Amino acid sequence: MIILDQVTKQYKGTGKSEQPALDRVSLHIKPKEFVVLVGVSGAGKSTLLKMVTHEERPDAGRVIVGGINYSDLRAKHIPHLRRRIGVVFQDFKLLPDRTVFENAAFALEIAGHTPKEIKDLVPKVLDLVGLSGKEKHFPHELSGGEKQRVAIARSVARQPRILIADEPTGNLDDMHSWGIVELLQKINRFGTTVLLTTHNMAIVEYLNERTITIDGGKIVADVPKGRHRRAHR
Numbered sequence: 001m002i003i004l005d006q007v008t009k010q011y012k013g014t015g016k017s018e019q020p021a022l023d024r025v026s027l028h029i030k031p032k033e034f035v036v037l038v039g040v041s042g043a044g045k046s047t048l049l050k051m052v053t054h055e056e057r058p059d060a061g062r063v064i065v066g067g068i069n070y071s072d073l074r075a076k077h078i079p080h081l082r083r084r085i086g087v088v089f090q091d092f093k094l095l096p097d098r099t100v101f102e103n104a105a106f107a108l109e110i111a112g113h114t115p116k117e118i119k120d121l122v123p124k125v126l127d128l129v130g131l132s133g134k135e136k137h138f139p140h141e142l143s144g145g146e147k148q149r150v151a152i153a154r155s156v157a158r159q160p161r162i163l164i165a166d167e168p169t170g171n172l173d174d175m176h177s178w179g180i181v182e183l184l185q186k187i188n189r190f191g192t193t194v195l196l197t198t199h200n201m202a203i204v205e206y207l208n209e210r211t212i213t214i215d216g217g218k219i220v221a222d223v224p225k226g227r228h229r230r231a232h233r
C-alpha cells in the first residue's frame, strides 16, 4: 500500500554537508496496518508523512502509494490521491466561522458531493467520532478533543484508505488524548491504514502497534505490532 524505496530528501537552502531530512529511507506499510512513527523533533517524521501525501518530493528514491508511483503521477491522479489520503494535524485547522456540521462537510463540498449526499454522510461521520448533537456548535465552543474529532470527521468523510495523523494529541490533555487514540483505533478497525506520529510513549505502549523510530532522517528501529511492551521491559 505504501512503499518508500531508498527515499532521500534534502530541503532547498540546507547545505550539502548537512544531514538530509530523510536519508535513504525504505519502508513498506501494508493495507490496514496501524503504524506509529516516533522520533525527536527534527528527526524527519513530518517529511516522511509529506512524502506519502505528495506535499514534498524526494530528491532520490521511489514513493509508491496504492500502486501509484509518484514519479509517474499526473495532474489527473491528484484528486484520486486526495481522496485516498486523509490528514489530521496537531492544530486541527478548522474553519472558525463554520459549524461542526459545515466543517465536517467541507471536504465533501470541495469534492462536489450533492447537498443530499452531504446530508446523508455527515451525520454518519459525526456519529462515528462521537459528536452527534454538536452539529450546530462553532469551533470556539468545543474542547480541544472535540475540535480534533471534527478534524477527524472531516478527513474520514471521504472514506480515505489512509489516515495520516501528525501529532493529533500534541495540543490535548491526557483525557482527550486517549479519546482520540481510541477513535484512531476504531477507524483502523474499520479498515483504514493509520499512520500516527506522537511524542507520547504512553500512547505508543498502549497501542502496541508497529512502531518505527526515526533519527537523523534514518529509520533506526521498526518494532512489529505486539512487541512494543515487551521490547520496553
Ligand code: ADP
Binding pocket: 011, 012, 013, 014, 020, 021, 039, 040, 041, 042, 043, 044, 045, 046, 047, 048
Ligand atoms: P520532525 O517532523 O521529526 O520534527 P521534520 O521532518 O519536520 O522533522 O524535519 C526534518 C529536518 O528537515 C529538520 O532538520 C528540519 O529542520 C528540516 N526541515 C523540515 N522542513 C523544512 C523546510 N520546509 N525547509 C527546510 N528544512 C526543513
